[in-house]
Amino acid sequence: MGNTLALFHSLADDYARYRPGLPDEAAVFLASLLDRLPAPTLLDLGAGTGQVAAALLPYVVRADLVDPDTGMLDQAQRLLSELPGGATVAVHPVRAEAFTAPHPGYQTDLITCSRAFHWMDRPTVLAMADRVAAPHAAVAIMGDGSLWTHPAEWTAALKGLIQSDLGEDRRAGTTGAYREPGRRYEDDLAASAFSCITEHRFPFARDWAPRGVLGYLRSTSFARPDLFADHTRFEEQAQALLQQHAQDGVLHEAGVFTVLLARRPGTSR
Template sequence: MTRPDHPAAGAVSDDALFGSEAADYARYRPGLPDAAVHLLAATQHGVPEPVLLDLGTGTGQVPRALLPVLHRLVHIDLVDVNQHMLETALTALDPVRGTCTVNTFTGEAHTFTPTAPGRAPSLITCCRSFHWMSRPEVLAMADQEAAPHAALAIMGDGSLWTHESEWTVALRGLIQTYLGDDRRAGTRGTYAGPGRSYEEDVADSAFSDVAEHRFPVARAWTPEDVLGYLRTTSFARPALFAERHHEFEAEALGLLKAHARGGVLKEDAEFTVLLARRPGGAA
């Protein structure tokens, strides 16, 4: 595995958001549905030496899921603003990467430049992180760096903040009693949704051949796992509560246990993949 000794020139690791929560992130964040993983792998049919560029990789969930399915992957570039996340991702990939090489890039996604010449990505992925990015600039970078036949996948499934069920509505209300009605966004104040849809962003880019794929996902949470998940979110991370975090977690645990059935909280989610290519760019 390639492990650069230093971040990319000029890069600064943004550890203020999720810097200390990488272990919780790896443990509590839901993975990708199997159907979505196989969809991504299928985009590389006919590509002799696939190369993955994973933007906003976090703890490396996307490459970790792809490697056992797409055995022909020869190289992976991991991009994140958080050095702790990248270190966690590298550790997670070590047991499964085989001969696949892995490079890391610390910095914002649109500033990515490859460190390995001749490794143009044939698959670019961005899972649950596109909303944090300068989207037009990211798409322009992808066009500049990607192989002619490359596929681009923008993926996500919302969060427990946006999910509508009895227990998530009650939990959201509790968070609001501590932090205010507006959804908090870590070190960046409050969160406002994108001015337009991801579909519009991608359709206006070089990757204008866009198809949407939706996969239903049924999850079962324990109350304790929900608390672990909340610690990894931008809307309920511990620093937002300051000295009241323990108080919040105790109250949240009681609320979640009251809503649990047989110790389980159910979430019926939908995982969406926007799969895009340049017109005429199918492999």
């Protein structure tokens, strides 16, 4: 995750505007984990522009957002300040691996990481989580892939256009290509203190406008503007391609948002 700060430094506006939030059903599920706790707290790792915290803010008294990108956290603070409720929101501009308890006796009830776990040193992050999690706490590792991996005719055509400019490999980081994690997230969790794992799947349907897809691409590691020799030309070509595939101006995405929920053995609520 060492190059994440440089990677997302100038993308916070597009990220905040165009990245999809949590499906409603997934948010309801996560909120249910906090039921009947006297003063529930959330620790969100790789918090980005605050989408997870926004969904869960009505259910917590404190939310700690961890992300190395100060631009992302600035966006998160603006978003959360506009939401009702009296929860305390604290931001921590550090890598998840480097997070430490913000005050003596700190314990969190729910640790979330959405669409960001692959950027992290996962064993180190889970060891940190063990130090700051309450005995009953749950860790939720979440995600739904990306438009690069989504199997639809329009996404395949868009991926082909990107590859025609940038090469076959999926780009990632400030240099080089994306590499799949060496092992499954389930294996990372099984090797940690949070080895009691359940999987929860939430189907979703999203509608995209072509302009929204272009904004989304600008926020990604595989199609951000600085990768292209002529980004304006790429966006013109992508706009035309997306309009050809759109039905009444709409592009459809159907997928599954997956939550890997992990607890320490012998604990439940």
